[in-house]
Amino acid sequence: MKIVVIGAGAWGTALAISAAAHGEDRSVVLWARDAAQAQAMQAERANSRYLQGVRFPAALAVVHGDVMGHVHAADLVVLGTPMAALREWLGRLKDCAVPVAWLCKGFEAVPPGAPAGAYGLMAHEICQQVAPGLRSGVLSGPSFAAEVARQQPTALVAASQHAQVTEQLVTAFHGGALRVYANSDIVGVEVGGAVKNVLAIATGLCDGLQLGLNARAALVTRGLAEMTRLGVALGARTETFMGLSGLGDLVLTATGDLSRNRKVGLLLAQGRTLEQAVASLGHVAEGVYSARTVLARARLLQVEMPIAETVVDLLDGRITAAQAVEHLMGRDPKPES
Numbered sequence: 249m250k251i252v253v254i255g256a257g258a259w260g261t262a263l264a265i266s267a268a269a270h271g272e273d274r275s276v277v278l279w280a281r282d283a284a285q286a287q288a289m290q291a292e293r294a295n296s297r298y299l300q301g302v303r304f305p306a307a308l309a310v311v312h313g314d315v316m317g318h319v320h321a322a323d324l325v326v327l328g329t330p331m332a333a334l335r336e337w338l339g340r341l342k343d344c345a346v347p348v349a350w351l352c353k354g355f356e357a358v359p360p361g362a363p364a365g366a367y368g369l370m371a372h373e374i375c376q377q378v379a380p381g382l383r384s385g386v387l388s389g390p391s392f393a394a395e396v397a398r399q400q401p402t403a404l405v406a407a408s409q410h411a412q413v414t415e416q417l418v419t420a421f422h423g424g425a426l427r428v429y430a431n432s433d434i435v436g437v438e439v440g441g442a443v444k445n446v447l448a449i450a451t452g453l454c455d456g457l458q459l460g461l462n463a464r465a466a467l468v469t470r471g472l473a474e475m476t477r478l479g480v481a482l483g484a485r486t487e488t489f490m491g492l493s494g495l496g497d498l499v500l501t502a503t504g505d506l507s508r509n510r511k512v513g514l515l516l517a518q519g520r521t522l523e524q525a526v527a528s529l530g531h532v533a534e535g536v537y538s539a540r541t542v543l544a545r546a547r548l549l550q551v552e553m554p555i556a557e558t559v560v561d562l563l564d565g566r567i568t569a570a571q572a573v574e575h576l577m578g579r580d581p582k583p584e585s
């Protein structure tokens with residue numbers, strides 16, 4: 249099996265390492281956008297910018313430059329870029345006969361200056377728009393890149409409307425320290441992966457303000473209710489949110505200190521500006537870019553998402569961290585649903 253991974257950040261690299269480390273009959277090509285980074289990775293046999301101390305297996309080759317020759321010879325193409333680059337790449341791959349899966353977790357950001365009511369799309373919706381003939385899907389679930397690169401046990405979920413794509417993802421990545429489950433509910437899997445990032449900003453803020461473990465459990469639980477309400481309104485199945493891409497990824501990202509989204513909340517609680525917090529990460533924190541779209545889509549569907557709304561108000565500078573807490577605690581009593 250030949251797997252091509254496009255995007256050599258933390259997650260693309262970790263999965264490329266993992267796929268190359270198990271199975272004898274495979275080759276993995278990792279495409280890096282940056283020539284200098286590609287050269288450094290080729291020389292060091294490691295990605296020291298994003299995953300220090302992890303050596304590349306022999307079956308992993310790093311390439312740069314024209315990727316289409318590799319793409320057409322592949323059995324599976326994996327897009328490891330952030331959400332912001334997905335539209336561009338799906339456009340480039342639109343006539344590709346090979347199955348394509350993305351790893352990004354988010355909703356497309358609302359472009360600056362967009363008219364009121366404008367909203368971004370989920371990854372599979374972008375694909376339907378720009379590459380409707382592509383056999384495509386998503387690989388998601390609770391997974392910190394550093395742990396996967398070190399071959400620590402991890403469970404993922406592959407989702408697609410095409411069974412052949414989920415089968416290719418399972419063949420490519422299931423084995424060794426990775427378990428890959430299949431799910432046909434791509435809407436649920438993508439909503440879970442996007443909304444947990446927004447909620448992790450909220451729990452980071454909560455922990456940074458030292459509000460306590462009770463408060464964090466309340467945020468995670470009520471956050472799961474928000475995520476599920478939005479997902480079901482968008483056409484997802486409720487049970488998907490009890491799975492790896494719902495509860496699983498929410499618990500990991502909201503409580504695990506390896507999370508970049510959680511770190512944004514922690515830094516905001518320390519009084520850093522959003523620009524300072526984002527600049528200090530050195531990685532993408534998708535919740536920062538997805539939050540407004542999550543809220544815009546919820547509003548269009550008349551879905552109540554008070555935690556996401558509070559995160560958006562905070563990110564946009566309309567409220568302070570202290571006011572965010574007052575906002576959530578000052579809400580009227582409600583039935584638990």
Ligand SMILES: NC(=O)c1ccc[n+]([C@@H]2O[C@H](COP(=O)([O-])OP(=O)(O)OC[C@H]3O[C@@H](n4cnc5c(N)ncnc54)[C@H](O)[C@@H]3O)[C@@H](O)[C@H]2O)c1
Pocket residue numbers: 254255256257258259260281282298328329330331333336351352353354391392393394530531532534
């Ligand atoms: N890091 C994780 O633990 C993890 C786990 C699961 C999912 N994800 C998701 O995977 C996606 C990527 O995350 P990451 O952690 O690898 O990000 P990262 O910040 O570590 O790296 C992003 C990479 O994407 C590359 N890139 C940016 N724009 C590009 C473009 N137009 N074409 C090609 N490459 C481009 C950058 O050069 C960089 O190498 C995000 O959506 C994230 O939510 C990350």
Ligand SMILES: O=P(O)(O)OC[C@H](O)CO
Pocket residue numbers: 353389390391392393445448497500501506507508509510532533534
């Ligand atoms: O570091 P984060 O917050 O982008 O989270 C990484 C993964 O999505 C966790 O599953």
